[in-house]
Amino acid sequence: MSSNGVGVGVGVGVRPGNVPVYHGSDLKVVDRRVRIAELVFRCVICGLGVLAAALIGTDTQVKVIFSIQKKAKFTDMKALVFLVVANGIAASYCFLQVLRCVVSILRGNVLFNKPLAWIIFSGDQVIAYLTLAAVAAAAQSAVFAKLGQQELQWMKICTMYGKFCNQVGEGIASALVVSLCMGALASLSAFNLFRLYGDNKGKNSSGRW
Numbered sequence: 001m002s003s004n005g006v007g008v009g010v011g012v013g014v015r016p017g018n019v020p021v022y023h024g025s026d027l028k029v030v031d032r033r034v035r036i037a038e039l040v041f042r043c044v045i046c047g048l049g050v051l052a053a054a055l056i057g058t059d060t061q062v063k064v065i066f067s068i069q070k071k072a073k074f075t076d077m078k079a080l081v082f083l084v085v086a087n088g089i090a091a092s093y094c095f096l097q098v099l100r101c102v103v104s105i106l107r108g109n110v111l112f113n114k115p116l117a118w119i120i121f122s123g124d125q126v127i128a129y130l131t132l133a134a135v136a137a138a139a140q141s142a143v144f145a146k147l148g149q150q151e152l153q154w155m156k157i158c159t160m161y162g163k164f165c166n167q168v169g170e171g172i173a174s175a176l177v178v179s180l181c182m183g184a185l186a187s188l189s190a191f192n193l194f195r196l197y198g199d200n201k202g203k204n205s206s207g208r209w
Contacts, residue, residue, distance in 0.1 A: 038188055039101040041181045042094040048174045048181075049091030053084045055171035061164035072161045079134075079141040080168065086134035087175050090127050090182065097123075117193040124189040128182040135179045138172050 060073045074080040097120070145157040145165060158165035 034188065034192065035101060035105055038185065039098065039105065041185050041188070042098045042101060045094040045178050045181050045185075046091050046098060048178050049087040049094070052087045052171045052174035052178060053091070055167055055174065056080050057084050059164055059167040059171070061161045063160055065160075072157075072164045074168070077141050077145075079137040083134040083138040083172070083175055086130050087178060090131050090178055093123065093127055114193075114196050117189070117196055121186075121189040121193045124182065124186045128179070128186045131175065131179040131182050135172065135175050138168075138175065142168060142172060 056074045060071060062069055062071045074084060142165070
């Protein structure tokens with residue numbers, strides 16, 4: 001996190017002292033919209049995170065080469081293992097946050113103070129960077145598997161394991177959406193955190209979320 005931004009998906013306009021301040025009915029409307037948006041993002045991440053992990057984790061294909069059976073599986077490529085683990089962590093983390101969001105919406109009086117805001121903000125940042133790194137690593141490996149690398153004598157693996165590569169591609173696409181949603185959540189949690197330091201801190205010092 002730098003002085004000009006706050007991480008993945010967080011623009012330069014979201015920082016302490018530069019967050020719009022709302023009061024009264026406007027504050028309630030903004031709170032409700034933010035809570036609903038957060039809930040939607042986290043539900044999408046839960047669903048697609050599990051889908052990405054399942055698509056890649058269960059992907060196998062057997063190929064017979066000169067009477068020898070060769071089985072392709074995701075554990076053969078460490079980047080795919082990293083992607084499965086990262087999406088599993090993201091889905092589990094957002095599932096816990098979904099429970100908090102649901103309770104917050106139903107009760108409407110869950111305490112949302114600065115320490116809790118910092119915890120959520122930090123957690124979203126870590127998961128956002130984790131999913132981004134996993135997608136980048138998997139995408140790079142997928143390019144080599146698809147196109148090969150003649151200089152290094154790396155074969156085009158996807159010419160032999162077409163079904164395997166297609167399912168991996170679907171998993172990477174789902175993981176990419178997870179990463180983008182986590183970037184949006186990083187911005188949202190930054191907004192929730194930094195508005196606690198705005199001009200309304202005196203009127204909203206109780207931190208009701």
